[in-house]
Amino acid sequence: MPETIPTHQMLMSKIRSRQAWVGVIGLGYVGLPLAMTVARAGFAVTGFDIDPGKMVEIDAGRSYIEAVPDSILNAERQAGRFSATTDFSKLGACDVITICVPTPLTRHRDPDLSYVERTCREIAKTLRPGQLIVLESTTYPGTTDGLVKSVLEETGLKSGTDFFLGFSPEREDPGNRQFETSTIPKIVAGDGTEAGNLMAEFYGAVVKTVVPVSSNATAEAVKLTENIFRAVNIALVNELKVIYEAMGIDIWEVIDAASTKPFGYMPFYPGPGLGGHCIPIDPFYLTWKSREYELPTRFIELAGEINSAMPRHVVGRLAELLDRRLGKALSRAHVLVIGLAYKKNVPDIRESPSLKLIELIEERGGRASYYDPHVAEIPPTREYGHLKGRRSISWSEATVREFDAVLIATDHDGVDYAALAGWAPLIVDTRNIFSRLKIAGDHIAKA
Numbered sequence: 001m002p003e004t005i006p007t008h009q010m011l012m013s014k015i016r017s018r019q020a021w022v023g024v025i026g027l028g029y030v031g032l033p034l035a036m037t038v039a040r041a042g043f044a045v046t047g048f049d050i051d052p053g054k055m056v057e058i059d060a061g062r063s064y065i066e067a068v069p070d071s072i073l074n075a076e077r078q079a080g081r082f083s084a085t086t087d088f089s090k091l092g093a094c095d096v097i098t099i100c101v102p103t104p105l106t107r108h109r110d111p112d113l114s115y116v117e118r119t120c121r122e123i124a125k126t127l128r129p130g131q132l133i134v135l136e137s138t139t140y141p142g143t144t145d146g147l148v149k150s151v152l153e154e155t156g157l158k159s160g161t162d163f164f165l166g167f168s169p170e171r172e173d174p175g176n177r178q179f180e181t182s183t184i185p186k187i188v189a190g191d192g193t194e195a196g197n198l199m200a201e202f203y204g205a206v207v208k209t210v211v212p213v214s215s216n217a218t219a220e221a222v223k224l225t226e227n228i229f230r231a232v233n234i235a236l237v238n239e240l241k242v243i244y245e246a247m248g249i250d251i252w253e254v255i256d257a258a259s260t261k262p263f264g265y266m267p268f269y270p271g272p273g274l275g276g277h278c279i280p281i282d283p284f285y286l287t288w289k290s291r292e293y294e295l296p297t298r299f300i301e302l303a304g305e306i307n308s309a310m311p312r313h314v315v316g317r318l319a320e321l322l323d324r325r326l327g328k329a330l331s332r333a334h335v336l337v338i339g340l341a342y343k344k345n346v347p348d349i350r351e352s353p354s355l356k357l358i359e360l361i362e363e364r365g366g367r368a369s370y371y372d373p374h375v376a377e378i379p380p381t382r383e384y385g386h387l388k389g390r391r392s393i394s395w396s397e398a399t400v401r402e403f404d405a406v407l408i409a410t411d412h413d414g415v416d417y418a419a420l421a422g423w424a425p426l427i428v429d430t431r432n433i434f435s436r437l438k439i440a441g442d443h444i445a446k447a
Protein backbone atom coordinates (compact mmCIF):
# COMPACT_ATOMS: atom_id res chain seq x y z
CA MET A 1 0.00 0.00 0.00
CA PRO A 2 1.53 3.40 -0.92
CA GLU A 3 2.38 5.57 2.08
CA THR A 4 0.17 8.68 2.32
CA ILE A 5 1.91 11.99 3.00
CA PRO A 6 0.34 13.88 5.92
CA THR A 7 -1.50 17.05 4.86
CA HIS A 8 0.77 19.33 6.85
CA GLN A 9 3.85 17.92 5.13
CA MET A 10 2.29 18.48 1.72
CA LEU A 11 1.47 22.07 2.63
CA MET A 12 4.95 22.57 4.09
CA SER A 13 6.60 21.52 0.83
CA LYS A 14 4.23 23.76 -1.17
CA ILE A 15 5.25 26.69 1.04
CA ARG A 16 8.96 25.86 0.73
CA SER A 17 8.75 25.67 -3.06
CA ARG A 18 6.54 28.80 -3.24
CA GLN A 19 3.86 26.67 -4.90
CA ALA A 20 1.35 27.52 -2.16
CA TRP A 21 -1.41 29.82 -3.37
CA VAL A 22 -2.19 32.53 -0.88
CA GLY A 23 -5.51 34.32 -0.31
CA VAL A 24 -5.62 37.60 1.60
CA ILE A 25 -9.11 38.58 2.80
CA GLY A 26 -9.68 42.30 3.42
CA LEU A 27 -7.55 44.57 1.23
CA GLY A 28 -7.27 47.60 3.51
CA TYR A 29 -4.38 49.23 5.37
CA VAL A 30 -3.18 45.82 6.56
CA GLY A 31 -4.28 43.44 3.80
CA LEU A 32 -3.00 45.23 0.70
CA PRO A 33 0.58 45.76 1.99
CA LEU A 34 0.58 42.16 3.26
CA ALA A 35 -0.60 40.86 -0.13
CA MET A 36 2.23 42.78 -1.83
CA THR A 37 4.83 41.47 0.61
CA VAL A 38 3.67 37.87 0.14
CA ALA A 39 3.65 38.29 -3.66
CA ARG A 40 7.13 39.81 -3.64
CA ALA A 41 8.33 36.76 -1.69
CA GLY A 42 7.36 34.70 -4.76
CA PHE A 43 3.89 33.39 -3.91
CA ALA A 44 0.82 33.77 -6.13
CA VAL A 45 -1.67 35.88 -4.18
CA THR A 46 -5.37 36.50 -4.63
CA GLY A 47 -6.86 39.36 -2.66
CA PHE A 48 -10.51 39.12 -1.57
CA ASP A 49 -12.69 42.04 -0.54
CA ILE A 50 -16.40 42.81 -0.42
CA ASP A 51 -15.80 46.35 -1.68
CA PRO A 52 -16.16 46.46 -5.49
CA GLY A 53 -14.68 49.99 -5.49
CA LYS A 54 -11.33 48.54 -4.42
CA MET A 55 -11.44 46.05 -7.32
CA VAL A 56 -11.95 48.92 -9.77
CA GLU A 57 -8.90 50.71 -8.35
CA ILE A 58 -6.71 47.60 -8.33
CA ASP A 59 -7.74 46.60 -11.87
CA ALA A 60 -6.87 50.12 -13.02
CA GLY A 61 -3.45 49.77 -11.37
CA ARG A 62 -4.17 52.43 -8.75
CA SER A 63 -3.21 51.82 -5.16
CA TYR A 64 -5.46 53.47 -2.55
CA ILE A 65 -3.00 52.77 0.28
CA GLU A 66 -0.09 55.20 0.58
CA ALA A 67 2.29 52.48 1.79
CA VAL A 68 1.79 50.60 -1.50
CA PRO A 69 3.11 52.53 -4.52
CA ASP A 70 1.31 51.98 -7.85
CA SER A 71 4.61 50.71 -9.27
CA ILE A 72 4.73 47.78 -6.82
CA LEU A 73 1.04 46.98 -7.27
CA ASN A 74 1.48 46.92 -11.04
CA ALA A 75 4.74 44.97 -10.97
CA GLU A 76 3.05 42.19 -8.97
CA ARG A 77 -0.06 42.24 -11.17
CA GLN A 78 1.99 42.10 -14.36
CA ALA A 79 4.17 39.28 -13.01
CA GLY A 80 0.91 37.36 -12.48
CA ARG A 81 1.50 37.15 -8.74
CA PHE A 82 -1.40 39.35 -7.65
CA SER A 83 -5.02 39.73 -8.58
CA ALA A 84 -8.09 40.72 -6.60
CA THR A 85 -11.67 39.54 -6.59
CA THR A 86 -15.01 39.76 -4.80
CA ASP A 87 -15.67 36.11 -5.73
CA PHE A 88 -15.15 34.19 -2.50
CA SER A 89 -15.73 30.79 -4.15
CA LYS A 90 -12.07 31.00 -5.20
CA LEU A 91 -11.01 30.62 -1.56
CA GLY A 92 -11.14 26.84 -1.91
CA ALA A 93 -8.16 26.95 -4.27
CA CYS A 94 -5.97 28.82 -1.78
CA ASP A 95 -3.49 26.88 0.37
CA VAL A 96 -2.91 29.68 2.86
CA ILE A 97 -5.65 32.20 3.76
CA THR A 98 -5.02 35.28 5.88
CA ILE A 99 -7.90 37.23 7.38
CA CYS A 100 -7.33 41.01 7.61
CA VAL A 101 -10.86 42.34 8.10
CA PRO A 102 -11.88 45.09 10.55
CA THR A 103 -12.38 44.43 14.27
CA PRO A 104 -14.09 47.61 15.52
CA LEU A 105 -16.16 48.21 18.65
CA THR A 106 -19.96 48.24 18.65
CA ARG A 107 -21.92 51.34 19.67
CA HIS A 108 -21.77 49.99 23.22
CA ARG A 109 -17.97 49.65 22.97
CA ASP A 110 -17.99 45.86 22.91
CA PRO A 111 -15.89 43.87 20.40
CA ASP A 112 -17.56 43.63 17.01
CA LEU A 113 -16.38 40.33 15.55
CA SER A 114 -19.11 40.21 12.91
CA TYR A 115 -16.60 40.85 10.08
CA VAL A 116 -14.37 38.01 11.29
CA GLU A 117 -17.30 35.65 11.72
CA ARG A 118 -18.73 36.47 8.29
CA THR A 119 -15.31 35.85 6.74
CA CYS A 120 -14.94 32.51 8.54
CA ARG A 121 -18.34 31.45 7.21
CA GLU A 122 -17.15 32.27 3.67
CA ILE A 123 -13.96 30.23 4.21
CA ALA A 124 -15.98 27.35 5.67
CA LYS A 125 -17.99 27.04 2.43
CA THR A 126 -14.90 25.77 0.57
CA LEU A 127 -12.68 24.63 3.47
CA ARG A 128 -10.67 21.52 2.56
CA PRO A 129 -7.89 19.46 4.12
CA GLY A 130 -4.43 20.98 3.79
CA GLN A 131 -5.35 24.66 4.17
CA LEU A 132 -3.66 27.01 6.63
CA ILE A 133 -6.08 29.67 7.90
CA VAL A 134 -4.53 32.68 9.66
CA LEU A 135 -6.26 35.43 11.57
CA GLU A 136 -4.35 38.73 11.40
CA SER A 137 -7.09 41.03 12.72
CA THR A 138 -6.48 42.38 16.22
CA THR A 139 -8.68 40.71 18.81
CA TYR A 140 -8.93 39.40 22.39
CA PRO A 141 -7.14 36.20 23.48
CA GLY A 142 -9.18 33.15 22.60
CA THR A 143 -10.77 34.38 19.35
CA THR A 144 -8.77 32.17 16.98
CA ASP A 145 -9.09 28.97 18.98
CA GLY A 146 -12.67 29.88 19.93
CA LEU A 147 -14.87 31.67 17.38
CA VAL A 148 -12.71 31.04 14.29
CA LYS A 149 -12.06 27.38 15.04
CA SER A 150 -15.64 26.60 15.97
CA VAL A 151 -17.06 28.12 12.77
CA LEU A 152 -14.51 26.25 10.65
CA GLU A 153 -15.02 22.96 12.51
CA GLU A 154 -18.78 23.12 11.84
CA THR A 155 -17.72 21.71 8.44
CA GLY A 156 -16.70 18.47 10.14
CA LEU A 157 -13.00 19.08 9.40
CA LYS A 158 -10.64 19.26 12.40
CA SER A 159 -8.05 21.90 13.20
CA GLY A 160 -4.56 20.41 13.54
CA THR A 161 -5.26 17.33 11.44
CA ASP A 162 -7.34 18.40 8.43
CA PHE A 163 -6.78 22.15 8.28
CA PHE A 164 -4.35 24.31 10.27
CA LEU A 165 -5.09 27.43 12.21
CA GLY A 166 -2.82 30.28 13.27
CA PHE A 167 -2.75 33.84 14.52
CA SER A 168 -0.24 36.48 13.52
CA PRO A 169 -0.88 40.08 14.51
CA GLU A 170 -0.18 43.03 12.26
CA ARG A 171 2.23 45.71 13.38
CA GLU A 172 1.75 48.25 10.59
CA ASP A 173 2.67 51.84 11.43
CA PRO A 174 1.02 53.94 8.72
CA GLY A 175 3.23 56.77 7.51
CA ASN A 176 6.42 55.25 8.98
CA ARG A 177 8.89 55.04 6.10
CA GLN A 178 11.56 53.31 8.20
CA PHE A 179 9.69 50.01 8.24
CA GLU A 180 7.61 48.00 5.82
CA THR A 181 5.68 44.76 6.38
CA SER A 182 8.70 42.61 5.49
CA THR A 183 11.07 44.31 7.94
CA ILE A 184 8.81 44.34 11.00
CA PRO A 185 9.39 41.22 13.15
CA LYS A 186 6.25 39.09 13.01
CA ILE A 187 4.76 37.19 15.93
CA VAL A 188 3.42 33.79 14.82
CA ALA A 189 1.51 31.04 16.60
CA GLY A 190 -0.59 28.04 15.70
CA ASP A 191 -3.19 25.71 17.11
CA GLY A 192 -0.87 22.73 17.75
CA THR A 193 2.67 21.92 16.70
CA GLU A 194 2.03 21.39 12.99
CA ALA A 195 0.11 24.64 12.65
CA GLY A 196 2.87 26.49 14.54
CA ASN A 197 5.53 25.02 12.24
CA LEU A 198 3.54 25.93 9.12
CA MET A 199 3.09 29.48 10.43
CA ALA A 200 6.82 29.87 11.07
CA GLU A 201 7.65 28.48 7.64
CA PHE A 202 5.14 30.62 5.76
CA TYR A 203 5.91 33.91 7.48
CA GLY A 204 9.63 33.09 7.52
CA ALA A 205 9.43 33.06 3.72
CA VAL A 206 7.73 36.45 3.69
CA VAL A 207 9.30 38.60 6.43
CA LYS A 208 12.85 38.95 7.73
CA THR A 209 12.19 37.88 11.33
CA VAL A 210 9.52 35.65 12.79
CA VAL A 211 8.95 35.39 16.53
CA PRO A 212 7.12 32.16 17.35
CA VAL A 213 5.08 32.06 20.56
CA SER A 214 3.48 29.07 22.25
CA SER A 215 -0.21 29.60 21.44
CA ASN A 216 -2.65 31.66 19.43
CA ALA A 217 -3.98 33.20 22.67
CA THR A 218 -0.43 34.34 23.56
CA ALA A 219 0.00 35.93 20.12
CA GLU A 220 -3.37 37.67 20.49
CA ALA A 221 -2.27 38.95 23.91
CA VAL A 222 1.05 40.23 22.52
CA LYS A 223 -0.76 42.53 20.10
CA LEU A 224 -3.12 43.87 22.74
CA THR A 225 -0.25 44.39 25.17
CA GLU A 226 1.66 46.49 22.63
CA ASN A 227 -1.33 48.75 22.04
CA ILE A 228 -2.36 48.96 25.70
CA PHE A 229 1.23 49.99 26.50
CA ARG A 230 0.90 52.87 24.05
CA ALA A 231 -2.58 53.92 25.20
CA VAL A 232 -1.54 53.98 28.87
CA ASN A 233 1.73 55.84 28.28
CA ILE A 234 0.09 58.42 26.04
CA ALA A 235 -2.55 58.95 28.75
CA LEU A 236 0.22 59.42 31.31
CA VAL A 237 1.91 62.22 29.33
CA ASN A 238 -1.48 63.76 28.54
CA GLU A 239 -2.21 63.93 32.25
CA LEU A 240 1.25 65.33 32.99
CA LYS A 241 0.75 67.92 30.25
CA VAL A 242 -2.36 69.30 31.96
CA ILE A 243 -0.60 69.41 35.35
CA TYR A 244 2.60 71.02 34.03
CA GLU A 245 0.57 73.47 31.94
CA ALA A 246 -1.04 74.73 35.18
CA MET A 247 2.44 75.05 36.72
CA GLY A 248 3.83 76.94 33.73
CA ILE A 249 6.14 74.06 32.79
CA ASP A 250 6.48 72.96 29.17
CA ILE A 251 5.84 69.20 28.95
CA TRP A 252 7.73 68.98 25.66
CA GLU A 253 10.87 70.40 27.19
CA VAL A 254 10.48 67.97 30.09
CA ILE A 255 10.14 64.98 27.74
CA ASP A 256 13.13 66.02 25.63
CA ALA A 257 15.29 66.37 28.71
CA ALA A 258 14.03 63.13 30.27
CA SER A 259 14.82 61.35 27.00
CA THR A 260 18.52 62.00 27.50
CA LYS A 261 18.46 59.35 30.24
CA PRO A 262 20.16 56.42 28.54
CA PHE A 263 18.15 53.73 30.36
CA GLY A 264 14.75 53.19 31.93
CA TYR A 265 12.87 55.92 30.04
CA MET A 266 11.04 55.89 26.73
CA PRO A 267 9.45 59.07 25.38
CA PHE A 268 5.74 59.31 24.61
CA TYR A 269 4.18 62.56 23.46
CA PRO A 270 0.93 64.30 24.37
CA GLY A 271 -1.63 65.31 21.79
CA PRO A 272 -5.21 66.46 21.25
CA GLY A 273 -6.56 62.95 21.90
CA LEU A 274 -6.13 59.42 20.59
CA GLY A 275 -6.92 58.47 17.02
CA GLY A 276 -6.65 55.69 14.50
CA HIS A 277 -8.08 52.26 14.14
CA CYS A 278 -5.95 50.63 16.85
CA ILE A 279 -4.94 52.46 20.02
CA PRO A 280 -8.37 53.91 20.97
CA ILE A 281 -10.10 50.59 20.25
CA ASP A 282 -7.95 47.51 20.83
CA PRO A 283 -7.47 47.89 24.61
CA PHE A 284 -11.23 47.57 25.07
CA TYR A 285 -11.13 44.11 23.51
CA LEU A 286 -9.23 43.03 26.61
CA THR A 287 -11.55 44.93 28.92
CA TRP A 288 -14.48 43.03 27.46
CA LYS A 289 -12.76 39.64 27.74
CA SER A 290 -11.57 40.32 31.29
CA ARG A 291 -15.19 40.67 32.46
CA GLU A 292 -15.55 36.95 31.83
CA TYR A 293 -12.84 36.44 34.48
CA GLU A 294 -14.39 39.06 36.79
CA LEU A 295 -11.15 41.04 36.60
CA PRO A 296 -11.03 44.81 36.24
CA THR A 297 -8.81 46.54 33.65
CA ARG A 298 -8.24 49.74 35.61
CA PHE A 299 -5.24 51.06 33.66
CA ILE A 300 -7.10 50.65 30.37
CA GLU A 301 -10.24 52.38 31.64
CA LEU A 302 -8.29 55.23 33.20
CA ALA A 303 -6.18 55.73 30.07
CA GLY A 304 -9.37 55.79 27.99
CA GLU A 305 -10.89 58.37 30.31
CA ILE A 306 -7.84 60.68 30.24
CA ASN A 307 -7.24 60.36 26.49
CA SER A 308 -10.86 60.99 25.60
CA ALA A 309 -10.93 64.10 27.81
CA MET A 310 -8.09 65.69 25.79
CA PRO A 311 -10.13 67.25 22.95
CA ARG A 312 -12.30 69.04 25.53
CA HIS A 313 -9.19 70.24 27.36
CA VAL A 314 -7.68 71.57 24.12
CA VAL A 315 -10.87 73.41 23.14
CA GLY A 316 -11.04 74.88 26.65
CA ARG A 317 -7.51 76.16 26.27
CA LEU A 318 -8.29 77.54 22.81
CA ALA A 319 -11.28 79.45 24.27
CA GLU A 320 -9.13 80.81 27.11
CA LEU A 321 -6.38 81.96 24.72
CA LEU A 322 -8.87 83.58 22.32
CA ASP A 323 -10.34 85.48 25.22
CA ARG A 324 -7.06 86.44 26.86
CA ARG A 325 -5.03 87.29 23.76
CA LEU A 326 -7.67 88.59 21.34
CA GLY A 327 -10.56 89.47 23.65
CA LYS A 328 -12.77 87.26 21.54
CA ALA A 329 -15.27 84.64 22.67
CA LEU A 330 -15.01 81.21 21.07
CA SER A 331 -18.73 81.51 20.27
CA ARG A 332 -17.90 84.37 17.88
CA ALA A 333 -14.66 82.95 16.52
CA HIS A 334 -13.85 81.17 13.27
CA VAL A 335 -11.18 78.54 13.87
CA LEU A 336 -9.02 76.74 11.33
CA VAL A 337 -8.12 73.20 12.42
CA ILE A 338 -4.95 72.02 10.72
CA GLY A 339 -4.73 68.29 10.11
CA LEU A 340 -7.85 66.19 9.99
CA ALA A 341 -6.04 62.82 9.87
CA TYR A 342 -5.28 61.23 13.23
CA LYS A 343 -1.53 61.21 12.58
CA LYS A 344 0.92 63.03 10.39
CA ASN A 345 1.35 62.31 6.71
CA VAL A 346 -1.52 59.83 6.37
CA PRO A 347 -5.04 60.36 5.01
CA ASP A 348 -6.70 58.16 7.68
CA ILE A 349 -9.35 59.97 9.75
CA ARG A 350 -10.67 56.98 11.69
CA GLU A 351 -11.27 57.99 15.33
CA SER A 352 -9.39 61.23 14.61
CA PRO A 353 -9.60 63.71 17.50
CA SER A 354 -9.75 66.51 14.88
CA LEU A 355 -13.37 65.55 14.19
CA LYS A 356 -14.15 65.83 17.89
CA LEU A 357 -12.34 69.20 18.04
CA ILE A 358 -14.50 70.57 15.21
CA GLU A 359 -17.63 69.25 16.89
CA LEU A 360 -16.69 70.76 20.28
CA ILE A 361 -15.83 74.18 18.80
CA GLU A 362 -19.21 74.23 17.08
CA GLU A 363 -21.02 72.99 20.19
CA ARG A 364 -19.70 76.12 21.92
CA GLY A 365 -21.10 78.31 19.17
CA GLY A 366 -17.88 78.83 17.22
CA ARG A 367 -17.29 78.07 13.55
CA ALA A 368 -14.65 75.58 12.45
CA SER A 369 -13.03 74.77 9.11
CA TYR A 370 -10.10 72.53 8.38
CA TYR A 371 -7.04 72.27 6.20
CA ASP A 372 -5.50 68.89 5.42
CA PRO A 373 -3.37 68.22 2.33
CA HIS A 374 -4.25 64.49 2.63
CA VAL A 375 -8.01 64.75 3.20
CA ALA A 376 -9.83 66.81 0.58
CA GLU A 377 -13.31 66.02 1.92
CA ILE A 378 -14.74 64.45 5.07
CA PRO A 379 -16.05 61.01 4.10
CA PRO A 380 -19.05 59.39 5.83
CA THR A 381 -18.20 58.34 9.39
CA ARG A 382 -20.32 56.52 11.94
CA GLU A 383 -20.02 59.11 14.72
CA TYR A 384 -19.61 62.34 12.76
CA GLY A 385 -22.13 61.92 9.96
CA HIS A 386 -23.08 65.60 10.35
CA LEU A 387 -19.56 66.62 9.18
CA LYS A 388 -19.72 64.54 5.99
CA GLY A 389 -18.92 66.38 2.76
CA ARG A 390 -17.09 69.32 4.34
CA ARG A 391 -14.03 70.19 2.32
CA SER A 392 -10.52 71.27 3.25
CA ILE A 393 -9.97 74.99 2.69
CA SER A 394 -7.55 75.80 -0.10
CA TRP A 395 -4.23 77.03 1.20
CA SER A 396 -3.58 80.72 0.64
CA GLU A 397 -2.61 83.73 2.68
CA ALA A 398 -5.96 85.42 2.03
CA THR A 399 -7.94 82.37 3.16
CA VAL A 400 -5.88 81.72 6.29
CA ARG A 401 -6.07 85.40 7.29
CA GLU A 402 -9.87 85.09 7.51
CA PHE A 403 -9.59 82.97 10.67
CA ASP A 404 -9.37 84.20 14.24
CA ALA A 405 -7.27 81.26 15.38
CA VAL A 406 -5.47 78.23 14.00
CA LEU A 407 -5.50 75.00 15.97
CA ILE A 408 -2.75 72.54 15.06
CA ALA A 409 -4.22 69.10 15.58
CA THR A 410 -1.93 67.09 13.28
CA ASP A 411 1.58 68.17 12.32
CA HIS A 412 1.66 67.01 8.70
CA ASP A 413 4.90 67.65 6.82
CA GLY A 414 4.47 69.89 3.82
CA VAL A 415 2.44 72.57 5.63
CA ASP A 416 4.19 75.95 5.47
CA TYR A 417 4.31 76.62 9.21
CA ALA A 418 6.63 79.61 8.82
CA ALA A 419 4.13 81.33 6.52
CA LEU A 420 1.29 80.36 8.83
CA ALA A 421 3.05 82.04 11.74
CA GLY A 422 3.02 85.26 9.74
CA TRP A 423 -0.65 85.05 8.75
CA ALA A 424 -2.54 83.79 11.83
CA PRO A 425 -3.42 86.11 14.74
CA LEU A 426 -3.38 83.18 17.18
CA ILE A 427 -1.94 79.67 16.86
CA VAL A 428 -2.69 76.93 19.38
CA ASP A 429 -0.25 74.06 18.85
CA THR A 430 -1.03 70.62 20.29
CA ARG A 431 1.98 68.97 18.59
CA ASN A 432 4.87 71.25 19.47
CA ILE A 433 5.64 71.69 15.78
CA PHE A 434 6.45 75.40 16.07
CA SER A 435 9.06 74.83 18.80
CA ARG A 436 10.56 71.97 16.83
CA LEU A 437 10.87 74.26 13.81
CA LYS A 438 12.17 77.03 16.08
CA ILE A 439 9.36 79.38 15.06
CA ALA A 440 8.39 81.56 18.02
CA GLY A 441 5.99 84.41 18.62
CA ASP A 442 3.71 85.81 21.30
CA HIS A 443 0.72 84.64 19.28
CA ILE A 444 1.86 80.98 19.32
CA ALA A 445 0.81 78.91 22.35
CA LYS A 446 0.90 75.23 23.19
CA ALA A 447 -2.08 73.17 24.30
Ligand SMILES: NC(=O)c1ccc[n+]([C@@H]2O[C@H](COP(=O)([O-])OP(=O)(O)OC[C@H]3O[C@@H](n4cnc5c(N)ncnc54)[C@H](O)[C@@H]3O)[C@@H](O)[C@H]2O)c1
Nearest residue numbers: 026027028029030049050051100101102103137138170172
Ligand atom coordinates in the same frame (compact mmCIF):
# COMPACT_ATOMS: atom_id res chain seq x y z
N1 LIG B 1 -4.45 50.00 10.16
C1 LIG B 1 -3.48 49.61 10.94
O1 LIG B 1 -2.48 50.33 11.08
C2 LIG B 1 -3.53 48.32 11.71
C3 LIG B 1 -2.39 47.93 12.41
C4 LIG B 1 -2.39 46.73 13.10
C5 LIG B 1 -3.54 45.94 13.11
N2 LIG B 1 -4.66 46.33 12.44
C6 LIG B 1 -5.81 45.44 12.49
O2 LIG B 1 -5.95 44.83 11.21
C7 LIG B 1 -7.31 44.60 10.92
C8 LIG B 1 -7.67 45.27 9.60
O3 LIG B 1 -7.49 46.67 9.76
P1 LIG B 1 -7.31 47.66 8.53
O4 LIG B 1 -6.78 48.92 9.09
O5 LIG B 1 -6.59 46.99 7.40
O6 LIG B 1 -8.84 47.86 8.12
P2 LIG B 1 -9.40 48.52 6.75
O7 LIG B 1 -10.73 49.02 7.07
O8 LIG B 1 -8.37 49.43 6.16
O9 LIG B 1 -9.50 47.27 5.77
C9 LIG B 1 -10.38 46.23 5.97
C10 LIG B 1 -10.83 45.73 4.62
O10 LIG B 1 -11.67 44.59 4.84
C11 LIG B 1 -12.74 44.66 3.92
N3 LIG B 1 -13.81 43.84 4.44
C12 LIG B 1 -14.73 44.13 5.39
N4 LIG B 1 -15.51 43.06 5.60
C13 LIG B 1 -15.09 42.09 4.78
C14 LIG B 1 -15.51 40.77 4.53
N5 LIG B 1 -16.52 40.22 5.20
N6 LIG B 1 -14.83 40.05 3.60
C15 LIG B 1 -13.80 40.60 2.92
N7 LIG B 1 -13.36 41.84 3.11
C16 LIG B 1 -14.00 42.58 4.03
C17 LIG B 1 -13.05 46.13 3.81
O11 LIG B 1 -13.75 46.42 2.62
C18 LIG B 1 -11.64 46.73 3.81
O12 LIG B 1 -11.11 46.81 2.52
C19 LIG B 1 -8.09 45.13 12.13
O13 LIG B 1 -8.29 44.09 13.03
C20 LIG B 1 -7.13 46.13 12.73
O14 LIG B 1 -7.35 46.30 14.11
C21 LIG B 1 -4.67 47.52 11.74
